Amino acid sequence: MRDWRRDKLAFSVFALPATAWLVVFFTIPLVLIWVYSFADRGPQGQVIVALSLENYQRALEWIHLGIIWKSIWIAAITTVLCLALGFPLAMGIAFAPQRWKNPLLLLVILPFWTNLLIRTYAWIAVLRTRGFLNSGLEWVYDRIDGALGLIGLPDLLGPFQPLELLYNTPAVIIGLVYVNLPFLVLPLYATLEKLDKSYLEASLDLGASQWRTFVSVMTPLALPGIVSGTLLVFILSLGTYLTPDLLGGPDSEMIGNLIARQFGAARDWPFGSALSFLLLYAVFLFLWLRATVATRSKGVGV
Amino acid sequence: MDNPKPIISIRNVTKRFGSVVAVDDACLDIAEGEFFALLGPSGCGKTTLLRMLAGFEHPSEGDILIGGQDMSDVDPNKRPVNMVFQSYAVFPHMSVARNVGYGLRVTGVPAAEIKERVGEALALVKLAGYEERMPTQLSGGQRQRVALARALVKRPKVLLLDEPLSALDAKLREAMQLELVRLQQSVGITFVIVTHDQDEALSMADRIAVMDSGQVRQVAPPAELYEFPNSRFVADFIGKMNLFAGRVAGAADGRVLIEIQGMDRIAVPYGDQARGEIGVAVRPEKIRLAPTPPTDGEIGLRGRVREVAYYGDESHVFLETAAGVITANRPNAARTTTPAVALGDELWASWEPADTLVLTE
Numbered sequence: 107m108r109d110w111r112r113d114k115l116a117f118s119v120f121a122l123p124a125t126a127w128l129v130v131f132f133t134i135p136l137v138l139i140w141v142y143s144f145a146d147r148g149p150q151g152q153v154i155v156a157l158s159l160e161n162y163q164r165a166l167e168w169i170h171l172g173i174i175w176k177s178i179w180i181a182a183i184t185t186v187l188c189l190a191l192g193f194p195l196a197m198g199i200a201f202a203p204q205r206w207k208n209p210l211l212l213l214v215i216l217p218f219w220t221n222l223l224i225r226t227y228a229w230i231a232v233l234r235t236r237g238f239l240n241s242g243l244e245w246v247y248d249r250i251d252g253a254l255g256l257i258g259l260p261d262l263l264g265p266f267q268p269l270e271l272l273y274n275t276p277a278v279i280i281g282l283v284y285v286n287l288p289f290l291v292l293p294l295y296a297t298l299e300k301l302d303k304s305y306l307e308a309s310l311d312l313g314a315s316q317w318r319t320f321v322s323v324m325t326p327l328a329l330p331g332i333v334s335g336t337l338l339v340f341i342l343s344l345g346t347y348l349t350p351d352l353l354g355g356p357d358s359e360m361i362g363n364l365i366a367r368q369f370g371a372a373r374d375w376p377f378g379s380a381l382s383f384l385l386l387y388a389v390f391l392f393l394w395l396r397a398t399v400a401t402r403s404k405g406v407g408v
Numbered sequence: 409m410d411n412p413k414p415i416i417s418i419r420n421v422t423k424r425f426g427s428v429v430a431v432d433d434a435c436l437d438i439a440e441g442e443f444f445a446l447l448g449p450s451g452c453g454k455t456t457l458l459r460m461l462a463g464f465e466h467p468s469e470g471d472i473l474i475g476g477q478d479m480s481d482v483d484p485n486k487r488p489v490n491m492v493f494q495s496y497a498v499f500p501h502m503s504v505a506r507n508v509g510y511g512l513r514v515t516g517v518p519a520a521e522i523k524e525r526v527g528e529a530l531a532l533v534k535l536a537g538y539e540e541r542m543p544t545q546l547s548g549g550q551r552q553r554v555a556l557a558r559a560l561v562k563r564p565k566v567l568l569l570d571e572p573l574s575a576l577d578a579k580l581r582e583a584m585q586l587e588l589v590r591l592q593q594s595v596g597i598t599f600v601i602v603t604h605d606q607d608e609a610l611s612m613a614d615r616i617a618v619m620d621s622g623q624v625r626q627v628a629p630p631a632e633l634y635e636f637p638n639s640r641f642v643a644d645f646i647g648k649m650n651l652f653a654g655r656v657a658g659a660a661d662g663r664v665l666i667e668i669q670g671m672d673r674i675a676v677p678y679g680d681q682a683r684g685e686i687g688v689a690v691r692p693e694k695i696r697l698a699p700t701p702p703t704d705g706e707i708g709l710r711g712r713v714r715e716v717a718y719y720g721d722e723s724h725v726f727l728e729t730a731a732g733v734i735t736a737n738r739p740n741a742a743r744t745t746t747p748a749v750a751l752g753d754e755l756w757a758s759w760e761p762a763d764t765l766v767l768t769e
Contacts (some may be wrong), residue, residue, distance in 0.1 A: 304497040307493070308499070309499075310464075311485070312510055313486075314514035315485060322514070323499060
């Protein structure tokens with residue numbers, strides 16, 4: 107049989123369906139959005155094709171810059187928390203006995219088997235005023251109150267005040283960390299799993315403490331996985347829509363919600379398009395930064 | 409040994425992984441300044457024993473003493489030993505100088521002293537001038553020197569080497585064998601090397617422990633191990649050996665009479681008691697080949713040449729005899745392309761009775 111890669115006809119035939127799909131449903135819409143981003147909004151919300159930079163100027167107004175800035179902050183905090191939680195988890199799985207590795211990985215992936223919407227609603231059930239978390243806290247509170255009553259201090263604490271846990275920025279961050287944690291754990295695990303354990307043993311053998319070995323040997327050698335994982339989490343969090351929509355309050359709107367509003371209620375597609383492209387440019391910027399870092403530390407990765 | 413004080417004492421050490429016994433009741437004393445080799449086939453437990461010395465594995469039973477101190481509760485980073493790993497484990501994200509200085513930096517040695525000691529260590533392994541190179545820019549042999557320098561710069565009491573030469577090509581390996589011996593003599597540190605390569609162990613070590621299935625079979629200097637193996641396993645594992653199954657027929661004035669299937673009864677000098685079924689062994693290079701029967705006193709066996717393997721410096725002749733196929737090594741002493749021995753030749757193999765080994769184990 108001939109090498110199919112040399113057979114241009116066969117190659118084209120096999121590549122055609124996927125290529126056509128991507129061109130029709132991805133490339134063309136993307137070009138459309140790009141064209142729209144320079145268009146004007148008609149009085150009824152129509153798109154009037156033009157060549158104006160007005161949408162971009164609006165996007166850079168303070169009110170919108172504030173939302174963009176807030177989105178970057180929320181994404182950054184989410185990424186840091188994911189790293190703090192995910193690094194020990196990835197290490198734990200990578201250094202677990204061989205027969206435990208796959209079951210543990212499965213547990214990390216398991217949440218993906220349930221719809222994101224349902225998982226996010228579950229967080230509402232946990233965090234709301236009369237949710238599971240507040241009920242649990244109330245139970246503990248009542249026990250303490252009762253105990254204080256027994257030693258002659260009744261009503262010292264007063265009635266239980268449920269915590270406001272939902273519809274604010276911390277709730278959004280909790281939801282984002284929950285959703286994105288596997289995207290950090292999996293690439294980091296893949297890097298740590300491949301890491302030659304004798305590097306760590308060599309460091310200990312040379313007199314370094316466990317902590318020093320972690321800082322000076324394991325972290326630098328795991329850097330490719332750390333960079334991939336954090337970048338993935340950051341980009342996914344930055345563009346998120348569902349989590350702040352369901353768990354966030356009026357002051358935790360992110361750029362994804364802003365864009366959604368332009369294509370929905372506000373009927374301002376040109377402005378929404380401009381915002382979308384700004385988000386895309388931001389993602390490109392971070393990918394470019396990553397590539398620059400990767401080139402600079404070439405030979406370190408392995 | 410010149411210096412009988414043991415730097416390492418391995419006392420009845422057993423290591424089990426689940427139901428697998430990796431090291432079985434090992435007892436060894438290693439003297440200060442000794443070049444000691446742990447030799448055995450793969451899976452014999454030699455690497456596990458070395459890793460227990462480094463502290464990466466803990467004995468299931470028994471004690472390990474280094475410099476007279478019990479190591480049971482001492483972590484790897486607190487032990488007075490350093491290791492050269494089989495994969496070298498040279499940190500890929502650090503320059504040569506930073507690799508070598510790592511063990512000094514983490515223990516808080518002042519920067520000026522680190523610089524000086526790193527320079528000395530690199531000079532010792534002939535890598536002066538390579539300070540700023542990254543490991544990816546080094547050859548396998550150079551990476552190994554970095555690993556050596558990195559361990560030696562710590563001035564350990566004992567240097568542990570796990571199959572240090574296995575990743576090098578044959579020529580480089582031979583050069584490194586000599587260099588490791590030179591290095592050991594110049595620094596005076598005790599070296600414990602793990603190897604499966606008997607040539608490596610014989611040529612480098614002062615003493616060798618042969619291991620098999622977790623057990624230490626024999627501990628002896630190279631020549632003693634080669635000429636006086638204490639068991640069939642050691643005789644067969646070290647070098648090449650012609651082994652016969654024999655039976656003791658009697659003893660008289662320091663000799664035993666042995667019957668071997670297909671041979672005349674032979675008389676071999678043997679000091680100890682021996683009876684029943686025994687192993688009889690003779691090294692191929694101790695056997696001479698001649699067209700005529702041997703003179704009195706020598707053991708002789710007639711056979712037909714079945715195969716000749718040519719190795720350049722010597723040829724191995726396989727002789728089909730009534731007692732089985734025996735191998736005799738013939739040095740190719742004269743410069744000729746005409747083989748001295750041809751297939752089908754009828755020859756006599758002969759050797760001194762004193763060159764015959766009696767193996768009761």
